[in-house]
Amino acid sequence: MVRPRDNRADGTGSPVRSNAAARHTEDTSVGPARHLGAAPRTPVWLKATTLIISVLLVGVVAFGAYWFIRLQGNITKQALGAGNSRTEDAVDEAKDRMQILILGSDTRDGKNSQYGSAAESTGYGHSDVMMLMDISADNKRVSVVSFPRDLLVDIPKCVDQKTKREFPAQKNVMINAAMSEAGIGCAVDTVNKITGLEVDHFMMADFNSVKELSNTVGGVDVCVSDAIYDPDSGLRLPKGTSKVQGEQALSFVRTRHAFGDGSDLGRIKAQQGFLSSLVRKIKDDGTFSNPGRMLGIADAITKNLTIDDGLASVPTLLTVGNRLKDIDVSKVAFVAAPTEPAVSDQNRLQLAEPAASQLFAAMRKDIDLTDPAAKPDASASASASAEPSASQSPAAPAYNKALQPVTVANGSGDPARAKELVAALTAGGFTQTGQLTAKAVAKTAVYYGADFADVAADVAALLGIPASQVLPAAGVSGVQVYVGRDYAGATQQPDAPATLPPDIVNQTAGDTVCQQANPALITR
Template sequence: MSRPREDRADGTGPPVRSGAAARHTEDPSVGPARHLGVVRRTPGWLKIGTAVVSVLLVGVIAFGAYWAVRLQGNLTTASLGAGSTKSEGAVNDSTDRMQILVLGSDTRDGKNAQYGSVDDATGYGHSDVMMLLDISADNKRVNVVSFPRDLLVDIPKCKDPKTNTEYPAQKGVMINAAMSEAGIGCAVDTVNKLTGLEIDHFMMADFNAVKELSNAVGGVQVCVSDAVYDPDSKLRLPKGTSTVQGEQALSFVRTRHAFGDGGDLGRIKAQQGFLSSLTRKIKDDGTLSNPARMLGIADAVTKNLTIDDGLASIPTLLAVGNRLKNIDVGKVAFVAVPTVPAESDPNRLQMAEPAASQLFAAMRKNIDLTDPKAAPDASAEPGASPSAEPTASAAAPAYDKTLQPVTVANGSGVPARTQEILQALTAGGFTQHGQLTARPVATTAVYYGAGFADVAADVAALLGVPAAQVLPAAGVAGVQVYVGTDFAGGVPAATTGAAPVQLPSDIVNQTAGDTVCQQANPALITR
């Protein structure tokens, strides 16, 4: 029987002791007798352990919060486009196929002032490195497609989102100038127009990013065929394999003259070799599964990174990074857009056809560039480029056939085919036509420029060219019939939409699993 509680104004009372306990002692400071059911004290070691765990847990949470805030604060953002409209919805950054345009800016602001004055990089600067990172939905393949800075392209009309200033479309302009007036979004719009894809995100880094990233991973191994010195970039390397980091790493990826014939294509191969080696190092060192290393790399990169608004959160960046950690390095394909010296300026480049259009068609169809004969990924999105495979219109065309420019490029190996096809075009009502010198190709294709998809479909139907071989090509004005050896007589050999995509055998420069020595420019080899 217990004692009644004392009434208290605050509704509380003293602890109630059992009658049995009271019989043992009247001293209220003495607890219940042990034989009456002991109330055990918490051991000292458990209290200490619990306190330590609690402190550690709070520390981990605080550490994570600190890094999240720090990394988020590092980021700079910009608009994804400069006036274009997306026909596709937003992608799931963890599970969908994703294209990210990676840019290297030549801006001389802030930490980059040592590489020249601000006047050396007008407006928003130039994208002296431009690569399209294409990640498959199943996370088994990555294509890294480089666009030479000297490539002449058509830039669409762009609007600067900061000033609302509109800039007119330009023709035959170096691709690295696409962002100089209206910002990064204009570079995105230009690549979208060029490839027929719709880029989901972009990342732009400056000179300092390469230095800090290479330092964060402890250096990157590169290989050169001969000892070389480039006085412009200050790159000096001995023959064979070297580890570069910091300023030397930047010199390696910036040099314009040290490799190949001293042109932009040699620099692209060196950049791809650098990224291949960096990829192998990160995977071999277990960096992607080491939080401490990943935080160091993330800090180095984000401090020098501008990204689009849709990518501008640390969880999103981590989701994208997580997709890359298990990819086979042999399925990371480094590609350069096929080019030839430009007709308007031999010091510049233009896209080589049909190879360039074949590359972009393969990418739209989500083809594995390391194995073009493999079945496309089931999660490919054929709707990404609805104009890629037009069909002939059943009704009369809503245009005047006599005004449509159609050229014939005869790669069949049979010279007489040019006139035969021109006669067929004339009989079909296409009277404004011409002819071009062409290299031999195996498969006939009909290429078309912007606004000529319907004309191309009708030309293809007239000549018996399958719809799967009707392709957009940024470098074509009007419609171009590129005749292959399958069209040496009669109509082209029958193909279907599932036919293997035609690609040059050397379209992939290397994979991330290849160790490649860069060929030094003979003019800069040192003894």
Template sequence: MSRPRDDRADGTGNPVRSGSAARHTDDPAVGPARHLGSTRGMPGWLKIGTGIISILLVGVLAFGAYWAVRLQGNISKAALGAGSDKTEAAVNDSNDRMQILILGSDSRDGKNSQYGTSDDATGYGHSDVMMLMDISADNKRVSVVSFPRDLLVDTPKCTDQKTKKQFPAQQDVMINAAMTEAGIGCAVDTVNKLTGLEIDHFMMADFNAVKELSKTVGGVEVCISDAVYDPDSRLRLPKGTSKVQGEQALAFLRARHAFADGGDLGRIKAQQGFLSSLTRKMKSDGTLSNPVKMLEIADVVTKNLTIDEGLASIPTLLTVGNRLKNIDVGKVAFVAVPTVPAVSDPNRLQVAEPAASQLFAAMRKDIDLTDPTAPPSPSASASPAASASAAPTPSETAPAYDKSLQPVTVANGSGTPARAQEIMKVLTGSGFTQISQFAAAPVAATAVYYGEGFAEVAADVASELGIPAKQVLPAGVVGVQVYVGSDPAGGTKGGTPGAEAPVELPDDIVNQTAGDVVCQQANPTLITR
């Protein structure tokens, strides 16, 4: 265990930035905030996570030996990770729960050179689109979680699997730069660190994939509230519904400023709306049952796709695709990671706590995001990784730190002022004397958050208060923070340590499902008449 540092100042605010999330929690959430600042620096050439659709496309192929060889030859491969320890066995592609990280590359090589020079995409490039697709074990639902490109995260130590060059861990790095130095595997390891999940596969597409796919399916319908023109992406659309394909489809997906307030969250919702419309079109047009059309689409997609070695075979893609072809569009949920403007830079984003940790916990528990009250998939089970990375256990002997020097804050979200005093009395009596308190937003479940180096302290604090270990979470706090909820379990020695707090999600955590027809809000500053 990490030895806590004794020279930290008291932290008196809500958790501001999460590190690698713990595997279990039931803390309540607040709704995700809008990104109020405008992004800076190199234009973000956005492109869709075509990998999501590519799985659907190959799901019902009936191709001969020629097409099998041709499609297999199209595929490019890369390593899944960048040196992180893997705790889970390989998934069964047919019936295990599966997470696939979908990336969009900003490479300017070859067919993509018209969108900039190679200087615009250093190293392995940036992943300006990042979505985590989570397929349930029973093949009845899919969650697609988007990570804003401007989200500041901590990256782990990564090793380039081609050159074996090592790169140190970094703090407060934009998530779209995670793959720049050590490749796609470092982006995978970064998302694992942030969410507490262990991603099974990845798929990365480039600019050309979006253009060719949209043309092959005959265009995709999109909707916007007002006529708009974005000079950066050259997207020009009239008010209402339009069909986009080719360059116009790419412009819609890479537009930096056309939607909402011109930030990442509006852009993400537009991307999700495009994916939803494409999914509906393919199902309603009978594309998935048309072998000729499917072969044409599969050929286009695989030419512009890089996937991990475990997924890089046509039979494997066929197996995974068959899992998705019959999913109800109403059970394909599109979500954005809850964020707020970053404290260190208001033009960037950081995860919003406790909402982000609660979302990641729900994902680790295989919760249906469209219906959190529904039971997990029947065949789903706790993963080895979940057990391996469970919250730290309290010290059985004298702690290797001085309790009187540890900063502990009590954030009272119970709505009862006396509750905070009760908590502080228990902690003071056990030797924790550097304690402060403040009133916090109401929450349902009590949780203990801890900053880097304070895992052991947090475990002991939770033990003193009778808070379940699964409600002890890493976060961007200084020291330890006890976020007191209104739940009867936890918070005092008289609580029930083993009790399960209910899983709660913000009402608006799901932006839309694939069955929803959504009209995007135009950025008022770019509306044309």
């Protein structure tokens, strides 16, 4: 093919047009670049819409980033434990059963300086409030167990995870002192020791958090039986229902003398009543479905919050919060750990047995405290389908555990061992227990009298004692557990019955309860 020659000897002529370009116009002076390169003009409305959408997207991203950075920056962290061993893996916050220890710190520095001098709260401060929140895996129920600050307990050896300083174990000291030396992790380890559970997370708030949260939600309704004035906390309320927020809300949850008989137990019931009302208000106001309100609450909480490393991210906190939004308020149970005046100090409290062991055993078994007789749900039934057939299952004991005499002779050299064993036996249904003084021995044995061989075998299985160490003894009436220095610790049978003390639940979040005023502080 012969290409047409360029007429421009000096390079100034028109370019040669291709045949394809020539087909589109009769004007031979129109070049292909000009014709083929022309693009339709973008409509003004499309440009404006694109600009608006871009601005909105940038705004949304900037808004989200601002709140994420702000909330994340609010959070203060501490270690979950204090050096004591754990046997459970980390939970999946989205779907596993989860226990969170909620603490109220009495620290008096920074924003809390108006409530006293820093010297009044030594070290990490004391836990002014201690509640264990237990969220079921199916998100259908929550249990909140309160521990009085005056409760005397044994605190395990703890190591401050910041300084690595070790603090020795303490016996018969107030539970609110657990975190004062080695940090919040020591409070967590103490609750683990008491309950036999392994707490997954903790949240600690200070005085200021109650004020800011109550202001953010627009006040919380509380009810008292009579008009009261507590000069110590500054709480003054008329008879009936009042809305409290800010300083008045803080006074309501802090007062130690305004309710009941003026003890810490009255304060626990008032705190539970306050939280019940707060839960109802948040759900009734549709807060969980209102992003603006949720951000306000999140900001108020995180500014005054210390949490463990595993919980210390905004997405994780949102995941936990999302699990709570659809729970029926009648399935949010508020409980107080069963207590009685302490033998060593009548102004303090100790765990009341067997009620405390029964409660903690029920919690370990994940029993619905509002309905202990409830049947397992479908998912639980499905997981139990692999259990042995009736021909393989052990026969039910041919005796009443509650009537069997079981004594504990403590030859371990550890005074706390007898109490531990009695608690384990009681939780397993053997409530007729007693203790004997005993000489120190190296090896543990379970002795039994005539006709008690089956009871002794069950007792040994409950306590994790090998069958080879179960022996007949002519001088024993019933069953005697003679614990030696080799004993590692009590274990619980997974199928041991859970018996709850009557009226263990103080109230649910669905109950509106008027707090009984302390007669000494009633005003006319």
